Amino acid sequence: MTATGRAQRVRERESLAGWSAELQDAVTAMFSQLDGGTFHEANWARPGGGGGRARLLSEGRVFEKAGVNRALVEGPLPASAAARLGGSVPLGTDVHFFATGVSVVAHPRSPMVPTVHLNVRFVELLDAAGNRFDAWYGGGADLTPMHPIPEDARHFHRELKRTCDAYSPAIFVRCKPWCDEYFRNPHRENEARGVGGIFFDHLRPSEAPFGLAPPRLHAFVDAVGRALVTAYAPIVERRRDLPFTERDRALQLHRRGRYVEFNLLHDRGTLFGLQTGARTESVLMSMPPVAAWPAPREPAPGSIEDELAAMLVPRDWATED
């Protein structure tokens, strides 16, 4: 690698580091404002290199638990881990990696307000000499209602579609079903974790996916990182003061149990984080504050349990009336 190339790479990383830090601040500000409560921050260092800044709002007025985490991790990576990440690793390469991004999971107190998850990240694989041989963006945002309010699923999907369409009409049609495909529990007859949203991975700047050259690709991912302002905040404002019953709360805790099952059994990000030495409390900030596994029962037709289950069958929320 030339000295010029190295200097450029360093500038690029500094720019990405600044991006994820700034994005974390913006998302934190949005949740602080919605809740009125304060995030507590914990900085952590990863033994292998890099670290993170975890922000947690606990027992807030609106959010029972909300985490807005930023990580910047780097160092050597076992080839098996690089392969699990989906990187193209030339045989016999000594893999190093650099990754930075922001992860958000918010578990509202009220069952009338849906749980939301968002993640955006940039991942780079390098050889021992510091030459990049693969790099990509990944991320997405998805909604998990705990009460059957179809209007909120429509709103969330419409806003995500608007965000994507501003960059290319090809994005949403690809990333919406990708999300449906990813967030499901195979051990629960493929039941979805929620009503989906968008998901993407391995969007390589070198390939200009959806016709987006590197700066446009970065701008798209950044826009996704900021999408909750229009896609989620209005839902919170609309639902947070609705009355609810003990039965509504029980359904919320039941659905959160399924959320736990997905995250611990199937989520690649969670398993990758735990295996590569990220801070456990930060990786598992996605866990709901409380969850339940009630005795199995067939929901009565037309009940909230039944209507919520019906919402978990993927459909075109963005375009339906």
Place this chain on the structure above:
Amino acid sequence: MTATGRAQRVRERESLAGWSAELQDAVTAMFSQLDGGTFHEANWARPGGGGGRARLLSEGRVFEKAGVNRALVEGPLPASAAARLGGSVPLGTDVHFFATGVSVVAHPRSPMVPTVHLNVRFVELLDAAGNRFDAWYGGGADLTPMHPIPEDARHFHRELKRTCDAYSPAIFVRCKPWCDEYFRNPHRENEARGVGGIFFDHLRPSEAPFGLAPPRLHAFVDAVGRALVTAYAPIVERRRDLPFTERDRALQLHRRGRYVEFNLLHDRGTLFGLQTGARTESVLMSMPPVAAWPAPREPAPGSIEDELAAMLVPRDWATED
């Protein structure tokens, strides 16, 4: 395989089937008596062969949730699954399996009463012609206190040791550390799930482990299956009417969160069950009825949180005063 051999194998299986059914009845009766409540039974069939009888006590007086399940599953098994089970599979063999056993998980309502888990099983691997090429027993019992009461850990270990010692003094010294080794959360700095007990796997009748010839080996495993009567029931009776506080309950829910993490991230039995088409609700009966993931906090020295954490460091409960 000769007709005589086949007939003998059929008789052996019938005998094992009767054993697991009878053992389930005995364990169910013990928990029914402790609680006063009624178990609900669900029979299920496994698409690949066999099935199970799941018994669940929900919202009882003493037990918030208790499951006593019996499975008898058989059929073809992918070689990879057989290898994950730890079987010795000759290259190129078309593997079939037969397995039967009883699994018990009881989550008491009161945080003063510890959670208990017990499992005993017999597994047999066969080739396409029905010739057995591997067979073994596995199982164990372990205790997860939710409140720091060292006396209960001592009682549980002493009784298990007594059960084991009746068959060979070599068993407990091997199976106690085996349990400590198995039930821990690597992603939580190897924190134990509870105070342990005993664990064993791949005890092959053909090898007469601990000097136990086949009928003695079976009798030992059966004795473990019945050990809760002396090892656990007296603890329940001693603790079930103790008063407790909201803080005690919060600690219980927190520890249950760790229990969920172990079961979904690391327990080989859970993952094997979900991957081989057992009934999901039966495999996941081990999930606590309610669990929590509170904001991380360093426990104050001498607090119940601190004392319970201290109990999770493995030690020789059976022999200490």
